[in-house]
Amino acid sequence: MPATEIIERTLARGGYRLTAPRRALLEAMQDLDDHFTAEDVVTAAPEVGRATVFRTLRLMQDIGVVCQVVLDDGSVAYRLTSGGHHHHMVCSQCGAVADFTSHDIEDVLQQLADRTGYEIDAHRLEMYGRCPRCRALPDE
Amino acid sequence: MPATEIIERTLARGGYRLTAPRRALLEAMQDLDDHFTAEDVVTAAPEVGRATVFRTLRLMQDIGVVCQVVLDDGSVAYRLTSGGHHHHMVCSQCGAVADFTSHDIEDVLQQLADRTGYEIDAHRLEMYGRCPRCRALPDE
DNA sequence: ATCCGCGATGAGAATAAGTCTCATTTGCAG
DNA sequence: CTGCAAATGAGACTTATTCTCATCGCGGAT
Structure with a gap:
């Protein structure tokens, strides 16, 4: 493609x-x-x-x-x-960024909006940590 | 205080x-x-x-x-x-920022980490939309 | 295929944002 | 009180982003 x-x-x-x-x-x-x-x-x-x-x-x-x-x-x-809409995982070791989506997250955020009375029309979620590849590497 | x-x-x-x-x-x-x-x-x-x-x-x-x-x-x-740890709701109309926390979100993120093999040690979540106060205001 | 209007561009100046240096000041532990 | 390492300020410097405006060229109309 x-x-x-x-x-x-x-x-x-x-x-x-x-x-x-x-x-x-x-x-x-x-x-x-x-x-x-x-x-x-x-x-x-x-x-x-x-x-x-x-x-x-x-x-x-x-x-x-x-x-x-x-x-x-x-x-x-x-x-x-x-x-489309997605979030990011950023590896704190190698710096690589991966996209991901999760219905669960969207659901929870929707519930949160309902509960708080906000009308959410966008959000942003970034996660930081070590990716599987880096975790598998021999320790420093 | x-x-x-x-x-x-x-x-x-x-x-x-x-x-x-x-x-x-x-x-x-x-x-x-x-x-x-x-x-x-x-x-x-x-x-x-x-x-x-x-x-x-x-x-x-x-x-x-x-x-x-x-x-x-x-x-x-x-x-x-x-x-402590919290997230933000930003009102797109009045600009006000509110803090919030949610166990559900933390849980879902933990599950996500488990599933993907990432070792998440931090994350950042911001939500954008109209706050209850602004929603109650007469439409423009 | 050709033309033309307006959106798009480039060069470089201008502005905004953040960092650095280093001589001087100042909390605060003893 | 004293000593000293931490903290500060002035302002130059670097980096990031926007702006201006004369010129260019994409693509719809013909």
Whole structure:
């Protein structure tokens, strides 16, 4: 599944132009780590202007192609996302980010909303810890 | 319960000095909104140096007197906190932040950890929506 | 295929946000 | 009281992000 193609289609469907810089940035992001900062993208795509990187990052968030990951120190990174609502597991050892979803969590949050009288329309959940791979590694 | 006093005691217990700037910053934070940015504190306590504000903000996070709130646009604000682990409800209309805890959530997350093989040692959950107060208000 | 309008872009300046240095001050243990 | 390591402040510095505006080029209309 050529992710780029899917994304390009999403762009087009949103009524956004499919420009060379946007294509270049998409490609750059796919070559980057599983999460990256705005600066990483600026560096990885030197032919694209600084302002355009920030503009494009925001645009891609709006159309749901890129999402934010809040790291455990409170800094925010970006990440290509295949789509819908999800949460993140961030490995505190190797730094890898994994997506996950859970009906149970959504259910509990819904109950919480009902109970407290809030009308929740979005939420954000990040978990920090060691991934199975790192746990299996010989201790430091 | 004079929060300031409690906090000062916490500071002392941690082996940190109770200096005039720290006292001033605590007071400033209490006068601020229910959440505030570093810059807000800098402005609210002009007699305290910029660097000290950032240093103190970090210190207070370390000793658990201040916590971070991730707003829905991904920016991070700070907030005085009475203590332990909790999550946030952020009203998208009035901006107010409320703390909450839920055993159910912790349970579900623990199950998730067990199931996925992750060793979770921290997490962060923020919910965004309208608070009961704002919902009761006449529609715009 | 060609044209044209407006959305998109780039360069670089401007602003915002956070960190660092280091000489000086000051809690507070003894 | 005294000594000293922790804490501070001023302000330069670095890093992050936004803004401006002249120019460009995508893609719908023809």
